[in-house]
Amino acid sequence: MLKIEGFSLxxxxxxxxxxxxxxxxxxxxVNIFGNNDTGRSLLLRSIHGDYYNFGGQILIxxxxxLFYKKKKKTILIDNISHLLMNESVWKxxxxxLPKVTVRQKQKILELCMTSQLGDKIGNKVKTLSxxxxxxxxxxxxVIQLPQIILVDDFENYFDDKNMITALEICNFALNSGxxxxxxxxxxxxxxxxxxxxxxxxxxxx
Amino acid sequence: MKKGISFxxxxxxIILFGWNLLHLGYEYQKDVFEDNISASPMMLLSMQExxxxxxxxxIESSNYIKDIIIIEDSIIAQTLINNYNLEDSDEILRxxxxxxxxxxxxxxxxxxxxxxxxxxxxxxxxxxxxxHYFDNANWQDNQNKISFLTNGYYIGxxxxxxxxxxxxxxxxxxxxxxxNVFWKIYHSSGGQIGKRRKQFFVNSLYLCxxxxxxxxxxxxxxIYFQLLHIEIxxxxxxxxxxxxxxxxxxxxIALGENLK
Numbered sequence: 001m002l003k004i005e006g007f008s009l010x011x012x013x014x015x016x017x018x019x020x021x022x023x024x025x026x027x028x029x030v031n032i033f034g035n036n037d038t039g040r041s042l043l044l045r046s047i048h049g050d051y052y053n054f055g056g057q058i059l060i061x062x063x064x065x066l067f068y069k070k071k072k073k074t075i076l077i078d079n080i081s082h083l084l085m086n087e088s089v090w091k092x093x094x095x096x097l098p099k100v101t102v103r104q105k106q107k108i109l110e111l112c113m114t115s116q117l118g119d120k121i122g123n124k125v126k127t128l129s130x131x132x133x134x135x136x137x138x139x140x141x142v143i144q145l146p147q148i149i150l151v152d153d154f155e156n157y158f159d160d161k162n163m164i165t166a167l168e169i170c171n172f173a174l175n176s177g178x179x180x181x182x183x184x185x186x187x188x189x190x191x192x193x194x195x196x197x198x199x200x201x202x203x204x205x
Numbered sequence: 206m207k208k209g210i211s212f213x214x215x216x217x218x219i220i221l222f223g224w225n226l227l228h229l230g231y232e233y234q235k236d237v238f239e240d241n242i243s244a245s246p247m248m249l250l251s252m253q254e255x256x257x258x259x260x261x262x263x264i265e266s267s268n269y270i271k272d273i274i275i276i277e278d279s280i281i282a283q284t285l286i287n288n289y290n291l292e293d294s295d296e297i298l299r300x301x302x303x304x305x306x307x308x309x310x311x312x313x314x315x316x317x318x319x320x321x322x323x324x325x326x327x328x329x330x331x332x333x334x335x336x337h338y339f340d341n342a343n344w345q346d347n348q349n350k351i352s353f354l355t356n357g358y359y360i361g362x363x364x365x366x367x368x369x370x371x372x373x374x375x376x377x378x379x380x381x382x383x384x385n386v387f388w389k390i391y392h393s394s395g396g397q398i399g400k401r402r403k404q405f406f407v408n409s410l411y412l413c414x415x416x417x418x419x420x421x422x423x424x425x426x427x428i429y430f431q432l433l434h435i436e437i438x439x440x441x442x443x444x445x446x447x448x449x450x451x452x453x454x455x456x457x458i459a460l461g462e463n464l465k
Contacts, residue, residue, distance in 0.1 A: 075394070082394055083390065095390060096396035140395070
């Protein structure tokens with residue numbers, strides 16, 4: 001699914017976030033953890049195709065990122081809230097969907113129930129907690145069945161209990177062949193593969 | 206359809222309606238002045254009927270001439286007898302040699318200064334055998350009014366184009382900028398790339414065609430039910446469509462990167 005080779009980021013002639021090779025297969029849950037200012041967010045943005053100032057190459061299904069420029073197959077959930085605060089939970093979830101099929105509708109309702117949003121589906125988003133808001137973004141991402149879901153600072157929004165719920169939600173997309181790459185400051189449980197950022201290098205555990 | 210687009214459609218419809226009213230008002234008033242010209246014929250008198258016949262043949266094919274009526278001397282005598290109760294003087298009047306008259310009725314909308322000069326040049330060739338009478342003051346007065354009306358119409362036409370361009374470009378940019386947050390979230394949430402540009406194009410079609418089709422439908426309905434007797438040249442609707450298309454194009458150019 002995802003292949004990263006010879007990847008590096010640069011800051012004032014100093015290279016960091018060095019990745020010799022990273023292979024992530026379909027349906028995998030990958031956690032990349034490390035301290036602040038180690039380049040976690042930039043790595044995700046590079047995979048997403050929002051940041052180009054990096055060395056090496058990133059291939060998704062053996063094709064370079066340029067191939068996906070006009071048909072993005074990754075969804076990035078970052079620290080900024082990408083929601084319409086005065087709109088309902090439902091409206092926010094279906095924003096990117098060209099047409100909501102019956103199956104998608106059922107699945108959205110099911111995922112909302114899982115994330116305790118079932119009875120709040122008509123509520124305005126501004127009345128919800130930050131974790132509920134991130135659940136909305138997560139449900140919106142998985143329902144589109146992208147190739148890769150990228151989540152920055154995964155543990156920022158969820159406690160341990162909600163983290164399990166969030167991974168449960170992700171399972172819907174993972175079972176359809178998507179991969180999940182989540183960054184965090186600490187090592188997270190319930191992930192298939194872990195990468196640690198140490199001494200400017202990304203090391204597989 | 207979103208509120209913003211519906212609002213713009215209604216506003217553009219009202220402006221186009223006003224523009225059409227300007228056009229209809231102009232055509233109506235112009236018809237009145239042209240009818241005044243048509244109602245004022247030229248009378249020609251000649252003692253020789255043949256000369257008038259020749260003159261008739263020469264000018265009757267001109268497009269500014271509606272019809273030409275030759276009134277023989279006997280008919281003139283009879284008309285005078287009837288109009289002034291001269292039955293008692295019938296014999297005396299019939300003994301006079303009266304001229305033959307020719308009445309030229311004009312097509313008001315085609316009888317302008319060039320046509321009038323052309324006719325006068327022709328009449329000069331037949332002078333002094335033929336003398337003519339025409340209400341020049343009335344003709345000149347109506348021509349002045351038509352000229353004044355036409356200038357006013359062109360100014361109004363231009364102002365409507367500027368107004369519709371200004372309003373539709375301004376509103377379009379305003380509503381598009383207002384939806385920037387939505388599109389930002391749409392794209393970041395995984396929405397289709399290029400959807401905004403596509404939506405802008407679809408909205409442009411709505412804004413160009415819906416108000417125009419409504420106006421055209423109202424116009425043809427009024428014509429069909431014979432509630433309106435003034436015809437609008439279909440090219441006029443073409444100018445309206447072109448103006449709306451240009452406003453969408455300018456709005457698209459002004460928005461530039463925002464539409465990505």
